[in-house]
Amino acid sequence: MYKSEQLAQHLRQLIENGTLKAHEKLPSLREQVQLSGFSLITVMNAYQELESRGLIYAREKSGYYIAQGLLEIEAEHAQIVSLNTPVEINSLVFKYLKSIQDEKIVPLGSAFPAQDIVFSKKLTQIMGQISRNPKSYDAIDNLPPGNLALRKLIAQRYCMQGIATDPEDIVITSGCMDALNLSLQAIASLGDYIVLQQNIFYGALQAAERLGLKVVTLPEHPQDGFDLTAFEHILKTYPVKICWLMLNSHNPVGFTVSDEIKHKIAVLLHQYHVHLIEDDVYEEMHYASKKPVSMKYFDQNNMVLHCSSFSKTLGAAFRVGWVHAGKYSQAIQHLQLMSTISVNTLLQNALVEFISNYHYEKHLRVLRKSLQQHKLQFYRYLESRLPTGCKLQYHPSGYFLWLKLPENIESMAVYEALIQQQIGVAPGRLFNVAEAKTQYIRLNCSFAWKDDIQQALDALLSTISALSSDQTNI
Structure with a gap:
């Protein structure tokens, strides 16, 4: 057995027998070197092993702490969560x-x-018509936060779902992935804990890897799609700052989470002061007569940033998305000006014409x-x-x-x-x-x-x- 394994096993025994209590701070790395007699690299490996098993967690610039009640939940759920750091995808x-x-x-x-299946002849005609008008290329009116007329139309769609929205809450982006990445950059910092569903679109994993985030994965519930018990356990155990979830027409699994569970998720987010980036790019691809509501509907205290796009309903060529950013609108615009700058002007104007004349609903x-x-x-x-x-x-x-x-x-x-x-x-x-x-x-x-x-x-x-x-x- 390696020395790091010996130390990890010893600390685990102290956690199991109650000698080390929940949220109690462990000795620092250098203090543990002096106490144990092991090298610094050995202690680091032991702590990382315990962290990967969810037995301890790290706080930035503070040290390592004992996780709360993990062993009891492990007995009930064999593999309730998984801490994956670093992510390499x-x-x-x-x-x-x-x-x-x-x-x-x-x-x-x-x-x-x-x-x-997503091609729209009418939208193509509109593109042809407005492309002959020089004013359609005016970039000034389409700089962040984006075309005002388009933001008004998107805000109206939110209001029709019972989500009070001002056009100033909306930032137009170059597709949903751009909206998601900008939202994550506006909130998360290197080393922050983020919750992702165990099976999730690889773009979320790529973003976590790029920003150096610590990923805690949440398994699907076999009936409900979303495991509330496991989710609450994660929020209790880890200093989670942000979640990135897909709850409508989930990619890749396909489930849609019930309104009752979404409401409970919102309560937990508010209780633990955790932000949610909601990937809702498939929101319009439901088969029911009534569109499923988003987490934004249940949002408390502006904890949810809702992201979507037209690229899945109109095709990859119409890569225009948005984020319902609320109080983070300015921060996201600043990041946008340093990266994609602005979304294609012609596409934004064409979408205004297409949506305002009800062609989009027919489509x-x-x-x-x-x-x-x-x-x-x-x-x-x-x-x-x-x-x-x-x-x-x-x-x-x-x-x-x-x-x-x-x-x-x-x-x-x-x-x-x-x-x-x-x-x-x-x-x-x-x-x-x-x-x-x-x-x-x-x-x-x-x-x-x-x-x-x-x-x-x-x-x-x-x-x-x-x-x-x-x-x-x-």
Whole structure:
């Protein structure tokens, strides 16, 4: 046993028997060196091991402290949370995105909906018309916080959902990812603790890695999607400053959290004074008659920064997003002026015309119906043909299916086998840093049913069966 393991085990025993109490400060690194006789690097490794297990937590410029009640909760929930520091995901994401860029790849791993389903002929016509007007290119009126007319229209949409909003609360951004990153930079600092769902869009993991944040991951609840017990435990145990959550049409899993749970989340955020960056880019892709509310609806004391975009409903070419920033509007604008500066002027003016004349609502109705039909067709085809040990999650929103593989198959193996056949799927490893291996695949189901789609799905099924058979014969 390494010396660092010996020290970590000794300290764990002191925590278990109650000698070290919750929130009690541990000796500093140098003090522990003198007490234990071990080297500084040994003590550092021991503390990091205890921190990774959630037994202790660090406070900036203060030291390490004992976590509250973790062992009792561990007995009830075998793996309730995971502390992942540092996060390393950028290289994997880069390699993956490069591998699916070829136009010959069947894009079942794409994060964007099929272009033909989001294409709007009317919006294209509007773009053509306003592009001939020199005033449409005037950048001054479209500098941060963005086109006032567009911000008014977005504010009206919030008000229609019962969320009191002033246009000054809105900052227009270059897509949702830009809104999310600017929001995170406005609040978080190096070394801060951030809560992410255990399976989450890899952009959140990339942002945490870039800013040097300590990530605490929250597993999904098997029925509700969001585990309130685990979430409250995290807020009690760690000095969390910020959360980044997706609660409507979750990517990659697909669930939408109930209003009751969202309200309880808001209460906890207020109680522990924790900010939430809400990734709600799929908010309009519901199949129900009533749009699910966002966390912003339940916000107390401006703790929620709500981020969304038109890029998922109108296509990647219309990369215009926004953040309901409230009191952080000025800070986000300052950051924006140092990075993207301003959002495409022509796109902002075109969206004003498109939305104000009700073309957008008509477009959304058609889009939702098409997505529902396509996703259901994918689901039915796969569900009746899945090999033994597979499980497919279907949720009535968005355009992703979350496929669980047999226990003996790792998602990267499926991805690697299929990419050789020019078929792209998104392995679960892209969305999860808490587990070394993942058994899930995300599938994009927004495409109209054609021969190449069916052949790609057949290849997926064959690959799973072949890999399962290979593992059984080992």
